[in-house]
Structure formats: structure tokens, C-alpha cells
Amino acid sequence: MKVAFTSDNIAGASESVFKAMMEAAQGDAMPYGNDDGTAQVTRMLSELFECDVDVFLVSTGTAANSLGVSAFTPPWGSVLCHTESHLLNDECTAPEFYTSGARFVGIGGVDAKMDPVQLQKLVNQKIGDVHSCQPSIISLSQVTEVGSVYSLEEIHAITDVAKTAGLPVHMDGARFANALLALGCSPAEMTWKAGVDIVSFGATKNGVMASEAIVVFKQALEDKGISSEKVAKELGYRRKRGGHLHSKMRLLSSQMIAYLTDDLWRTNATHANAMMALLQDGLKTVPGVKINTPAQANMLFCTLPEGMEDYLLAEGYAFYGGRWEEGVVRLVTSFRTPKEGVEAFIASAKAFAAQ
Numbered sequence: 301m302k303v304a305f306t307s308d309n310i311a312g313a314s315e316s317v318f319k320a321m322m323e324a325a326q327g328d329a330m331p332y333g334n335d336d337g338t339a340q341v342t343r344m345l346s347e348l349f350e351c352d353v354d355v356f357l358v359s360t361g362t363a364a365n366s367l368g369v370s371a372f373t374p375p376w377g378s379v380l381c382h383t384e385s386h387l388l389n390d391e392c393t394a395p396e397f398y399t400s401g402a403r404f405v406g407i408g409g410v411d412a413k414m415d416p417v418q419l420q421k422l423v424n425q426k427i428g429d430v431h432s433c434q435p436s437i438i439s440l441s442q443v444t445e446v447g448s449v450y451s452l453e454e455i456h457a458i459t460d461v462a463k464t465a466g467l468p469v470h471m472d473g474a475r476f477a478n479a480l481l482a483l484g485c486s487p488a489e490m491t492w493k494a495g496v497d498i499v500s501f502g503a504t505k506n507g508v509m510a511s512e513a514i515v516v517f518k519q520a521l522e523d524k525g526i527s528s529e530k531v532a533k534e535l536g537y538r539r540k541r542g543g544h545l546h547s548k549m550r551l552l553s554s555q556m557i558a559y560l561t562d563d564l565w566r567t568n569a570t571h572a573n574a575m576m577a578l579l580q581d582g583l584k585t586v587p588g589v590k591i592n593t594p595a596q597a598n599m600l601f602c603t604l605p606e607g608m609e610d611y612l613l614a615e616g617y618a619f620y621g622g623r624w625e626e627g628v629v630r631l632v633t634s635f636r637t638p639k640e641g642v643e644a645f646i647a648s649a650k651a652f653a654a655q
């Protein structure tokens with residue numbers, strides 16, 4: 301098979317992550333997160349985010365998102381998120397399951413970014429009306445599901461609405477590192493300094509085998525009058541009840557430690573983003589290819605001219621298509637995408653266009 305742009309989770313794990321897991325598998329360690337490694341993850345993430353955080357490791361992004369928002373959302377509550385969001389479309393009602401049936405309300409907006417004006421209307425709708433669900437949390441995806449990235453100003457526009465409504469803000473950071481590098485800011489600037497209270501800090505798509513961190517910014521919550529202690533307690537029980545309190549938590553922690561050591565997360569995301577920039581620049585020169593949403597990180601949606609999708613698939617390349625409008629395909633690069641593979645893909649697309 302030639303290069304595959306199917307997803308960033310088709311790539312396995314970085315070698316240091318693997319080694320760390322192997323080492324963590326030696327000897328004994330206390331179970332259920334009471335090991336030294338898990339405590340170290342909290343210290344490392346506190347350092348990374350430059351503030352005091354609570355951390356809950358889980359093994360999927362769906363669990364991180366669903367559990368994260370559930371701690372703030374009663375069954376009669378609502379989660380406001382983009383109509384294209386993973387929470388709304390790609391988690392098979394796990395968010396409804398974990399929240400015991402809360403409502404997920406889709407907000408529109410271009411490039412899969414919530415429109416703050418639409419959001420403003422909905423955060424205030426029927427507050428206190430016993431007949432209606434009650435807005436409980438706002439969730440934004442960074443990178444978005446179409447490969448765009450909220451600028452800091454755009455995050456602030458969303459979190460300002462949340463602040464006036466007294467609502468907490470969750471960030472689905474399945475591609476946190478890719479977004480951060482696209483913006484060139486610090487993790488603190490993209491999150492709590494921009495009004496975000498809780499983040500699903502993804503690692504699996506960027507070099508880890510299976511480890512995602514729910515990161516809670518304690519002071520940010522306190523500033524909104526929400527007890528961070530209560531949230532932490534809830535998340536603890538909810539994670540166990542949801543089946544994500546791994547008994548051998550050290551295997552998840554060891555991956556996260558390796559991911560955060562020597563800036564592996566930055567190195568990996570830098571490569572993935574660079575490969576996407578190369579791919580996008582190349583595709584722009586191919587006659588008939590239309591870039592639908594300019595890729596800012598490592599995911600691109602584009603429309604291929606008639607016949608090109610089948611041709612490229614027949615050539616042995618892999619990517620998702622046929623799920624959206626005619627000719628629309630999704631291309632995703634990862635920490636392992638080979639440069640030669642990207643160049644070969646562009647050459648093949650050009651060869652088709654020249655026929």
C-alpha cells in the first residue's frame with residue numbers, strides 16, 4: 301500500500317512511548333492510578349499548562365469528551381457545541397449516555413467553528429424554565445472536525461459568551477498539539493488564559509498508543525464559582541462508573557510521560573503539520589482540485605475532479621471519501637507520514653490531471 305491519509309490514528313506509537321510502556325510493565329506498582337507515574341503526569345501537565353490541574357487519564361477521546369462534559373451537565377442540561385462536532389456526530393450517543401440523557405445542541409458557524417452570535421442566542425434561551433433543558437456547558441473542538449483552527453480571538457469570542465452566561469467551557473483537544481503549533485502560542489494561552497476550563501488533551505492521534513487526559517483547570521473553575529473539588533470528585537466516580545479507571549493505570553501514565561518528555565508531542569505534531577502544509581501546497585497546483593477548508597494543522601477537506609478519487613485509490617493510496625458531497629475527500633497526516641509519500645501522492649494527482 302502507498303501512503304495512507306485515512307486518519308492520524310492509523311499510525312502506531314512513537315518508539316519512546318513503546319519503551320516507556322515496556323518499562324512500566326516491569327515489577328509492581330499500585331493500581332488504579334495510585335502509582336508514582338500517574339502522580340508524575342499531573343505534575344508534568346501542571347507544568348505544561350502553568351497552573352494547578354486535576355488530571356484523569358482515560359483510553360479514548362470519546363471517554364475524555366463524554367466524561368469531561370458530563371461532570372458539568374445534569375440529565376436536564378444541554379451541551380452547546382458545533383453541528384459538525386465529534387461530540388454530536390461521532391460518539392454514538394456516548395455523551396448522552398454519560399450525561400444520563402442530556403441534550404446536545406448544535407450551533408452553526410463556518411469552518412466548523414461556532415458562531416458566537418448564534419451561541420449567544422442559545423445560552424440565554426429559557427433559563428429557569430422547568431419545561432426546557434438548561435444550558436450547562438459549551439464545548440469547542442480545537443482542531444475542528446474540518447481541519448480549521450480557532451484563533452485565540454475566536455476562542456475568546458466563545459468564552460466571553462460563556463463567561464457572561466456563567467457557563468464552563470470544554471475544549472475537545474483530540475488534536476491539541478497540532479492546533480497549538482498552528483497558533484504558535486502556549487498551552488496556557490490556548491486554554492485557561494483564553495477562558496477554557498477543561499480540556500480533553502489528546503495524545504493518541506499524535507504518537508501515543510492509547511492515552512488521553514481530561515485536564516481540569518482548577519482556578520479557572522473557582523473563578524466561575526464552580527467548586528473544582530466537587531468536579532474532581534465527580535470525575536473520579538464517573539470515570540470508574542464509566543469503566544475507564546484502568547487498574548494498570550501505569551500503562552496509560554507511562555505513555556503520557558513519554559509523550560510529554562523531551563517535547564515528543566511537539567516534535568510529532570510539527571512533522572504532521574509540516575506534511576500537511578506540503579500536501580496542501582502541492583494539491584493547490586493540481587488542476588481541478590479545490591481546497592474546501594484551508595488546512596491549518598494536519599487535516600484537509602478538498603474536492604477532487606471527477607475520476608481522480610477512484611484513480612488515486614486504485615493507485616494504492618488510502619483516504620476517506622464517499623461520505624460527503626460528490627468528490628469530497630478527507631486527508632490527514634500524522635507524526636509518521638513520509639515526505640516521499642506526500643510527494644508521490646501529489647505526483648499521482650498531477651499525472652491524473654494531465655491525462
Ligand SMILES: Cc1ncc(COP(=O)(O)O)c(C=O)c1O
Pocket residue numbers: 360361362363365386441443444445472474504
Ligand atoms: C475531533 C475529535 N474528537 C475526539 C476524537 C476521539 O475519538 P476516539 O474515541 O476515537 O479516540 C476524535 C477521533 O477521531 C476526533 O476527531
